[in-house]
Amino acid sequence: MKISVVMGIYNCEKTLKESIDSLLNQTFESFEIVLCDDGSKDGTLKIAKEYVMKYPQKIRLIQNTKNRGLAYSLNRCIEIAKGEYIARMDADDISCKDRLKKQMDYLDNHPECVLVGSQAFLFNEDGVWGVRKTKRYPQKKDFLFGSQFIHPTIIIKKEVLNQVGNYTVSKATLRAEDYDLFMRLYAAGFEGHNMQDILLNYREDKETFRKRVYKYRFGEARVRYNGFKKMKLMPLGLIYVFKPLIVGLIPQKVLTLLRHQNLDSNQFDDTIHPKI
DSSP, X not given: OOEEEEEEESSOTTTHHHHHHHHHTOSOOSEEEEEEXXXXXXXXXXHHHHHHHHOXXXXXXEEOSSOOOHHHHHHXXXXXXXXXXXXXOOTTOEEOTTHHXXXXXXXXXXXXXXXXXXXEEEEETTEEEEEEOOOSSOOGGGGGSSOSSOGGGOEEEHHHHHHTTSSOOSSTTTTTHHHHXXXXXXXXXXXXXXXXXXXXXXXXXXXXXXXXXXXXXXXXXXXXXXXXXXXXOTTTTHHXXXXXXHHTTSOHHHHHHHHSEEOOGGGOOTTTSOOO
């Protein structure tokens, strides 16, 4: 088994099928899907069980006894994952059918790279509306400005994840578990790249905005402080520690316009963007 795609699922009955189907339609074959239901209260668990029944050799499902958060759920998936590599995917996003193949080809050709991400289309209930781009070769100093990888696009060596202790489960890392992980990886001397291909449709809608409550900004500030310290970016990093607290005062819709690039009509590809 080459890849284990790990996915925490929680109250996502409206989007889960499309997400799983985008993985089942991959051109790359040597992978499994490991789902962890995090105490869903809607039809999410029922849908997941139906997929396990239909694809028992491809999909595995575990359950938390109560809602424990994404980091905890992903760690449980990683613990039982059979793949040499761990790929991330969220239950409301959609992968390009060549995503896994292209990323594995990249990793095979870049042995110095233990982590690879990609660019992503942004979409909501009305369709694709923008593009989120990331730097090809992120350096430590780039993390001062924010996370340098789009979390659900990444593939990483499982042994490397294990070396840094997988995801950190704490109040501080809620909504920032990926940022924390990437900084710990770089502090440990590992290197990641971002492919410039757009390989994922990243859902960003009104529900996404509602999840970004201000209290999580304090956690991010703490994650920044700890990460910058480990990466030896202090004392300069102190200036950026308080960035999320300041940015959190700006309306989310304004932030979105500032943060993401507008969609160029020439970037559309029927094999990538969702038919919505």
